[in-house]
Amino acid sequence: MKLTLNVWRQSGPNAPGKMVRYEMPNVNEHMSFLEMLDVLNEGLIGKGEEPITFEHDCREGICGSCGFMINGKAHGGFPKTTVCQLHMRHFKEGDELYLEPWRAKAFPVVKDLMVDRSSFDRIIQAGGYISVNSGVTIDGNAIPVSKSSSDRAMDAAQCIGCGACVASCPNASASLFTSAKIAHLNLLPQGQPEKLERALNMVTVMNEEMFGSCTNLQECEATCPKAISIENIAIMNRHYVEAALSNRPPNTEVGAG
Ligand code: SF4
Numbered sequence: 001m002k003l004t005l006n007v008w009r010q011s012g013p014n015a016p017g018k019m020v021r022y023e024m025p026n027v028n029e030h031m032s033f034l035e036m037l038d039v040l041n042e043g044l045i046g047k048g049e050e051p052i053t054f055e056h057d058c059r060e061g062i063c064g065s066c067g068f069m070i071n072g073k074a075h076g077g078f079p080k081t082t083v084c085q086l087h088m089r090h091f092k093e094g095d096e097l098y099l100e101p102w103r104a105k106a107f108p109v110v111k112d113l114m115v116d117r118s119s120f121d122r123i124i125q126a127g128g129y130i131s132v133n134s135g136v137t138i139d140g141n142a143i144p145v146s147k148s149s150s151d152r153a154m155d156a157a158q159c160i161g162c163g164a165c166v167a168s169c170p171n172a173s174a175s176l177f178t179s180a181k182i183a184h185l186n187l188l189p190q191g192q193p194e195k196l197e198r199a200l201n202m203v204t205v206m207n208e209e210m211f212g213s214c215t216n217l218q219e220c221e222a223t224c225p226k227a228i229s230i231e232n233i234a235i236m237n238r239h240y241v242e243a244a245l246s247n248r249p250p251n252t253e254v255g256a257g
């Protein structure tokens with residue numbers, strides 16, 4: 001099939017960017033979206049032009065590296081689908097597509113379709129761990145976990161840190177990501193001792209990183225390729241308020257717990 005791509009090209013974080021048009025005359029419907037970009041890049045390299053920079057790793061929908069906007073929708077807007085798992089059969093002859101990087105102040109553009117998501121790393125560093133000696137495997141299995149807590153924690157743990165929730169939110173809020181990282185530990189027995197510090201410290205860093213506030217628009221949940229529920233935001237807010245009411249100061253040094 002024949003497609004026209006309009007791709008955001010930006011040579012560096014402070015360089016001006018612009019849309020560049022590419023004609024793709026022979027797109028195979030069995031290609032993934034990233035394979036289609038690989039073909040485009042091979043052609044650009046063959047002509048001595050700079051290939052399009054985009055992030056990827058597993059190409060199996062599990063690492064969270066990939067992601068950009070396709071026609072204004074994060075990952076293309078297909079349910080529970082990362083852009084690496086999106087196949088060209090979803091498009092039709094003559095389609096014109098617009099590819100842009102995530103747009104958020106906390107995600108500065110590195111180059112073309114690639115953004116710097118290290119702000120997510122800093123949120124996780126503020127509390128995405130438990131600082132107890134968890135012992136050997138048998139000790140871990142000896143702690144009873146209710147089916148309900150286990151299911152909800154594992155659902156939250158599916159977050160791959162792709163950033164689509166931020167890119168889709170009109171406020172560029174990171175509440176869905178942060179709440180998933182908080183909830184997947186706070187719902188388990190092993191996460192209880194640091195529950196309130198975790199919520200306080202991770203939300204504090206989220207705010208320091210200049211993400212916007214959540215106003216419950218729910219675009220994040222609608223666009224998340226792992227169907228992370230906004231129930232996690234309610235859990236995060238409850239634990240954050242509990243921590244704030246206990247008058248404990250946030251401690252956002254790495255490993256502070
Ligand atoms: S909550 Fe969903 S959209 Fe946001 S980073 Fe995690 S997997 Fe990606």
Ligand code: FES
Pocket residue numbers: 055056057058059060061062063064065066067082083084085160
């Ligand atoms: S490349 Fe790993 S999730 Fe897409």
